[in-house]
Amino acid sequence: MAAAETIAAVATPAGVGGIGVVRIAGPAVGAIAREILGRVPEPRRATAAEFRDMDGSPLDYGIAIFFQAPHSFTGDDILELHGHGGPVILDAILRRVVQLGARIARPGEFSQRAFLNGKIDLVQAEAIADLIEARTAKSARLAVQMLRGDFSRRIETLSEGIAELRTLVEANLDFPEDSTDRTDPAAIGGEIDSLLEKTTEIIAGANNGRIYREGLTLVVAGLPNAGKSSLMNALAGDEIAIVTHVPGTTRDVLREEIAIDGIPVRLIDTAGLRHSEDPVEQEGVRRARRAVQQADHVLWVVDATATEQEADTYLGGLQGIQRTIVRNKLDLLRESGYERDTPRGIEIGISAVTGEGLPILREHLKSLATAGGGGEEGCFLTRRRHLDALERTHTALHQARAMAEVAGPELVAEDLRTAHRELGEVTGVFSSEDLLDRIFSSFCIGK
Numbered sequence: 489m490a491a492a493e494t495i496a497a498v499a500t501p502a503g504v505g506g507i508g509v510v511r512i513a514g515p516a517v518g519a520i521a522r523e524i525l526g527r528v529p530e531p532r533r534a535t536a537a538e539f540r541d542m543d544g545s546p547l548d549y550g551i552a553i554f555f556q557a558p559h560s561f562t563g564d565d566i567l568e569l570h571g572h573g574g575p576v577i578l579d580a581i582l583r584r585v586v587q588l589g590a591r592i593a594r595p596g597e598f599s600q601r602a603f604l605n606g607k608i609d610l611v612q613a614e615a616i617a618d619l620i621e622a623r624t625a626k627s628a629r630l631a632v633q634m635l636r637g638d639f640s641r642r643i644e645t646l647s648e649g650i651a652e653l654r655t656l657v658e659a660n661l662d663f664p665e666d667s668t669d670r671t672d673p674a675a676i677g678g679e680i681d682s683l684l685e686k687t688t689e690i691i692a693g694a695n696n697g698r699i700y701r702e703g704l705t706l707v708v709a710g711l712p713n714a715g716k717s718s719l720m721n722a723l724a725g726d727e728i729a730i731v732t733h734v735p736g737t738t739r740d741v742l743r744e745e746i747a748i749d750g751i752p753v754r755l756i757d758t759a760g761l762r763h764s765e766d767p768v769e770q771e772g773v774r775r776a777r778r779a780v781q782q783a784d785h786v787l788w789v790v791d792a793t794a795t796e797q798e799a800d801t802y803l804g805g806l807q808g809i810q811r812t813i814v815r816n817k818l819d820l821l822r823e824s825g826y827e828r829d830t831p832r833g834i835e836i837g838i839s840a841v842t843g844e845g846l847p848i849l850r851e852h853l854k855s856l857a858t859a860g861g862g863g864e865e866g867c868f869l870t871r872r873r874h875l876d877a878l879e880r881t882h883t884a885l886h887q888a889r890a891m892a893e894v895a896g897p898e899l900v901a902e903d904l905r906t907a908h909r910e911l912g913e914v915t916g917v918f919s920s921e922d923l924l925d926r927i928f929s930s931f932c933i934g935k
């Protein structure tokens with residue numbers, strides 16, 4: 489089970505901090521501990537010790553923790569050296585460890601080992617990365633649930649259901665004379681229906697949760713001087729874009745992360761979409777167009793004091809793109825905030841300057857973000873990868889269901905086998921090296 493190579497990395501973030509941790513995993517851990525600490529510490533006990541260099545001189549004085557295989561995060565022997573949190577000292581400790589036979593770990597390699605040693609499944613490994621990178625408290629909470637194995641257990645239960653049915657169908661293939669009521673086509677069909685239902689339920693939860701991981705990309709677009717940057721600032725709550733009354737101020741695409749009810753929202757402020765001779769501004773307009781094409785939703789900002797014709801310019805270019813019209817600068821007209829349905833789509837009246845109507849806009853954005861459900865119920869922080877595999881499982885089960893009606897058990901067995909394998913990709917029971925490399929290489933160093 490334990491890997492032959494010993495790997496090491498600084499597990500704490502780069503930079504200066506109170507404490508920094510060098511983590512070492514693999515069979516050379518015992519020998520490395522004896523060299524650096526003079527002994528192998530008692531397993532799982534924080535032990536104060538001098539970390540010694542090659543010539544015996546002290547590198548640092550810190551805490552060492554030894555985790556004996558298989559009772560560690562990765563399942564290997566692990567030694568953690570908790571030193572002082574400075575880049576020079578941590579680098580020196582790491583160098584010493586490498587001198588003693590460890591090699592620098594690749595990003596995600598500790599988690600990959602935990603997976604390969606059966607300590608965690610693929611969903612849990614991904615949850616570790618998602619937890620570290622969570623952009624809102626809600627996303628983090630959902631990642632912890634994934635890490636605890638809540639989602640994996642749902643998958644596991646479904647997988648066992650498929651496996652059981654496979655056994656039944658396949659046994660019937662080998663020993664048709666043993667067939668019972670449970671193996672008649674109608675009974676099998678009923679069993680598949682129940683598996684299909686469970687799959688659909690998990691897919692719904694997976695869909696609900698995806699928004700908390702991926703977030704929503706919201707592009708703020710409109711004509712120059714419509715107040716896009718002021719709106720962006722009002723939503724983001726601080727001054728991030730330069731706001732002036734000179735048309736064409738925002739030449740690049742500005743980004744800001746905000747959270748709407750725990751959903752990470754990437755706000756992208758774009759240059760005004762207008763014809764310009766200035767090459768820099770032209771580039772801004774080009775980027776704005778591209779951002780609009782890639783958005784989940786566009787807030788089309790119009791100046792409430794402009795003529796309707798002026799405000800409608802370019803709206804035709806947003807055909808087929810989900811959008812909300814935001815009529816800004818209501819303060820100049822002394823109007824109150826509103827939301828109304830118009831032939832051109834939903835329109836919300838605000839004043840980014842006074843804050844008038846902003847609560848209405850925020851409420852609207854929240855409903856956009858949670859349009860796919862977003863409820864807490866059965867909601868999992870899933871990835872596209874999980875959904876794809878679940879959908880392929882559903883397709884195969886559906887096919888098995890059709891076969892149960894019209895064909896013999898051989899074809900039903902075949903489709904059930906496919907469903908079982910597709911589902912196994914979620915937790916990594918069946919996974920290609922390629923997929924694993926792709927997943928783990930996106931992790932950060934030391935993880």
Ligand SMILES: Nc1nc2c(c(=O)[nH]1)N(C=O)[C@@H](CNc1ccc(C(=O)N[C@@H](CCC(=O)O)C(=O)O)cc1)CN2
Pocket residue numbers: 555558559560561568607
């Ligand atoms: N110091 C430290 N903190 C850390 C980690 C770590 O590796 N080191 N983690 C790393 O990411 C996370 C915690 N994950 C961990 C998961 C399992 C085990 C572990 O020792 N498991 C053993 C024993 C379990 C037990 O006795 O209850 C096992 O599974 O056999 C340790 C940390 C976050 N905090």
